[in-house]
Amino acid sequence: MRFGQQLRSSLIKDWYYYYIDYEGLKKSLQPVPENTNASAARKKSSQGWSEEDEQRFVNHLEEELDKVFTFQRVKSQEIIRRINASEKEVNEVIARSQAAGQGDERAKANAPTEEEFSLLEEDLSDIIADVHDLAKFTQLNYTGFQKIIKKHDKQTNWHLKPVFAARLNARPFFKDDYDITVVNLSKLYDQVRTKGNPVTGDASAGGKQQNFVRQTTKYWVHPDNITELKLIILKHLPVLVFNPSKEFEKKDSAISSIYYDNPDTWELYEGRLKKTEGAEAIRLRWYGGMENDTIFLERKTHREDWTGEKSVKARFSLKEKNVNAFLKGEMTTEQVFEKMRREGKKSEKEINDLEQLAKEIQFRVIDRRLVPVTRSFYNRTAFQLPGDARVRISLDTELAMTREDNLDGKRRAGNNWRRTDIGIDWPFPQLPPEDVERFPYGVLEVKLQTAQGQEPPEWIRELTASHLVEAVPKFSKFIHGTATLFPSRIDLLPFWMPQMDVDIRKPASHNFGLDRPGHSTDASTSAAMDDDDTDDEMEREDDERPVNDDDNVQRLRAARDALEQHEEERRFEQANGNLMDEEERMDQKPIAHTDEDYPLYDSDDEEDALEEAKRIGGWTYRWQLAKHYAHVTADKTLDILKQSTPLPKPTPVPARPGGMGIPRSDAVTQKRFKAPRGKKIHVPVRVEPKVSFAAERTFLAWLEFSIILGSIAATLLNFGDTISLASAWAFTVVAVVALFYSLGLYLWRVRAIKSRRAVDYHDKWGPSVLCFLLLIAVAISFAYRWAKGGEGGLKDGVKG
Numbered sequence: 001m002r003f004g005q006q007l008r009s010s011l012i013k014d015w016y017y018y019y020i021d022y023e024g025l026k027k028s029l030q031p032v033p034e035n036t037n038a039s040a041a042r043k044k045s046s047q048g049w050s051e052e053d054e055q056r057f058v059n060h061l062e063e064e065l066d067k068v069f070t071f072q073r074v075k076s077q078e079i080i081r082r083i084n085a086s087e088k089e090v091n092e093v094i095a096r097s098q099a100a101g102q103g104d105e106r107a108k109a110n111a112p113t114e115e116e117f118s119l120l121e122e123d124l125s126d127i128i129a130d131v132h133d134l135a136k137f138t139q140l141n142y143t144g145f146q147k148i149i150k151k152h153d154k155q156t157n158w159h160l161k162p163v164f165a166a167r168l169n170a171r172p173f174f175k176d177d178y179d180i181t182v183v184n185l186s187k188l189y190d191q192v193r194t195k196g197n198p199v200t201g202d203a204s205a206g207g208k209q210q211n212f213v214r215q216t217t218k219y220w221v222h223p224d225n226i227t228e229l230k231l232i233i234l235k236h237l238p239v240l241v242f243n244p245s246k247e248f249e250k251k252d253s254a255i256s257s258i259y260y261d262n263p264d265t266w267e268l269y270e271g272r273l274k275k276t277e278g279a280e281a282i283r284l285r286w287y288g289g290m291e292n293d294t295i296f297l298e299r300k301t302h303r304e305d306w307t308g309e310k311s312v313k314a315r316f317s318l319k320e321k322n323v324n325a326f327l328k329g330e331m332t333t334e335q336v337f338e339k340m341r342r343e344g345k346k347s348e349k350e351i352n353d354l355e356q357l358a359k360e361i362q363f364r365v366i367d368r369r370l371v372p373v374t375r376s377f378y379n380r381t382a383f384q385l386p387g388d389a390r391v392r393i394s395l396d397t398e399l400a401m402t403r404e405d406n407l408d409g410k411r412r413a414g415n416n417w418r419r420t421d422i423g424i425d426w427p428f429p430q431l432p433p434e435d436v437e438r439f440p441y442g443v444l445e446v447k448l449q450t451a452q453g454q455e456p457p458e459w460i461r462e463l464t465a466s467h468l469v470e471a472v473p474k475f476s477k478f479i480h481g482t483a484t485l486f487p488s489r490i491d492l493l494p495f496w497m498p499q500m501d502v503d504i505r506k507p508a509s510h511n512f513g514l515d516r517p518g519h520s521t522d523a524s525t526s527a528a529m530d531d532d533d534t535d536d537e538m539e540r541e542d543d544e545r546p547v548n549d550d551d552n553v554q555r556l557r558a559a560r561d562a563l564e565q566h567e568e569e570r571r572f573e574q575a576n577g578n579l580m581d582e583e584e585r586m587d588q589k590p591i592a593h594t595d596e597d598y599p600l601y602d603s604d605d606e607e608d609a610l611e612e613a614k615r616i617g618g619w620t621y622r623w624q625l626a627k628h629y630a631h632v633t634a635d636k637t638l639d640i641l642k643q644s645t646p647l648p649k650p651t652p653v654p655a656r657p658g659g660m661g662i663p664r665s666d667a668v669t670q671k672r673f674k675a676p677r678g679k680k681i682h683v684p685v686r687v688e689p690k691v692s693f694a695a696e697r698t699f700l701a702w703l704e705f706s707i708i709l710g711s712i713a714a715t716l717l718n719f720g721d722t723i724s725l726a727s728a729w730a731f732t733v734v735a736v737v738a739l740f741y742s743l744g745l746y747l748w749r750v751r752a753i754k755s756r757r758a759v760d761y762h763d764k765w766g767p768s769v770l771c772f773l774l775l776i777a778v779a780i781s782f783a784y785r786w787a788k789g790g791e792g793g794l795k796d797g798v799k800g
Helices: 003-010 013-018 022-028 038-047 051-100 105-109 114-156 161-170 179-193 223-234 267-274 320-327 338-343 348-367 458-464 477-485 497-501 536-544 549-575 582-588 605-616 618-644 689-717 722-754 766-787 792-799
Strands: 212-221 254-261 280-287 294-301 312-319 371-384 391-403 436-438 442-451 492-494 680-682
Touching: 003 022, 003 114, 013 051, 013 114, 022 051, 022 114, 051 114, 051 161, 051 179, 114 161, 114 179, 114 223, 179 223, 179 371, 212 223, 223 371, 223 391, 223 442, 223 458, 254 267, 254 477, 267 280, 267 477, 267 492, 280 348, 294 320, 294 348, 312 320, 312 348, 320 348, 338 348, 371 477, 391 477, 436 477, 442 458, 477 492, 605 618, 689 722, 689 766, 722 766
Parallel strands: 492 680
Antiparallel strands: 212 442, 254 280, 254 371, 280 294, 294 312, 371 391, 391 436, 391 442
């Protein structure tokens, strides 16, 4: 969708005159004043963009920036005042409710009614909607300014972007942080919803059940959708504040972690990436700013599901001044827990368990020569009922990974366990580009613990199936940061790396989110917007098309009808128990037939080998070149055979037409990704013991078949005539071929399973070739018997 149309369809009608005048600014890019005639206009256009035209456009742009900035500041202050007023009302109503619960008759007569709580909840819901609308207003206008500047620089060849960036920083309407607002609204909304008795939950919820399921899924969230997502979640779960006794500050949500690894082997990185049994991650974590003196040493251990054990995370705390000495082995674990034993706040068993963990971590660091390699920083907003772990949601924003190593001659951390030139000052402008990876999305993590067979809460299913999130299972900050910050040292990449170049914004899949009646929201502001460089013709058409109120009304009606129809489909799916998230829906759809084979992630191994052989030259290059041409010839021959095979063709079903940005097609789009030269993309493959047993059973079945054929050959050999001898030889050859083929196939499968390769384990040709050879062996026997008239064996048998 073009941005002009996107802006018209997404704006709030009550704020119409405060949005950027995108159409007017586009007209200002025309170098012809409105009061000139046609001939003068053509003459002026041929002369190009003048200084007067530039000044006129800049003045118009400044006016629009001041208008947007002023409205955003006024509206933001208004929301703060409304929150403060609501807080006073909520505290007064809650105080009356608590006084009534103490038994005073006069207080009971003054107890708040259900209607008062309902009105307070409506007021807070209205404030929440205002925060959502202001966030969308900010995002739309900021995008509008960026696009109009880009259009200006492209059309006029006058570079305004660097200068206007300074003006934007002087009017930072787009830099408002809503974290504190979300925390305050969550506290008030939870108090009203629970009528002054917040649900504390059960700290051991689900722990006493014999059969329960823990499910953790990670999602990417585009920055345009982060505030909306927070506001949606807080209406169902309160924000978890770890220290409610103090005023919430921005730094309270900051979390920093430093991951250790061996830069020579990268064993911890590859272990976590491949999810091998017992793979460990060792990190040091602290909360808040650099002044925090408490450091947590953590070890995460991966366990395969088939072992019956769960992946665990264990940690203990250490003072910052003792970290270096502990990691170098200069401080013993007895010294670490000496004070804890003296205070007696923990049992001896708990202290012994922590001491054992500390010994293991210290031994791993020293024995494996682990050093700091990657730091991750983010601000976390956690949503959870206090003490109830059945539903927990965390949203990490402003995520950045930085280098902590000393590999390339730079003393980043030096002999210290962490570098000290950065803290929590995201986006770390003081660092060079090669030292920092600023992740473009937020990371949403949903943790559920439900009874066996129980469905997750409906609102969570709707949230994870909405356009606001993009599922990325098994995403890891440590893996992503290490893979991007060490491009010359890491050759094995995670499977989500190719997705970094794909825009994850999607049109609204169903009517889900925060809506305000009467506002024109026929398309999601988070939908992808076409780039000006690739859509010039559409932009010209948009420039020339005047804004028509009738067109807008028709577009709004069409959007309403489309959303209503989509909502009916959603209710039907819900009634039939089929409300699935995007990945489940994709899994249920048939994959469109393509000529490309599995897997979807490839690496240029053959091309790399050919380039390396070319560099060496000689017979090495000739042999590699011959193999390359042999593979190409085999692939072409196979394609010709596939096309010439008379197979039934499926009848194509036309896709449903789309409308108003809501997709209606049932087709599934596949894209084939290729790793950069010299790199490989690791595709997660689940391997259980039964997989190895299945490969072994298949080999034994082939072995049994070979033995049977060998027995038949030995029996035929005992007849003693020429015909039986020929048949025995034929069956013996087939048995030997089957035996060696099955042995080679078994060894290849075992090696592939051990290395967790995502290859096609299905044997497409072996059984068919074996049947063909068996048919030849039988045909030889019949041919010889037919040539002898069918009497040779009988006469020999009578003589014997």
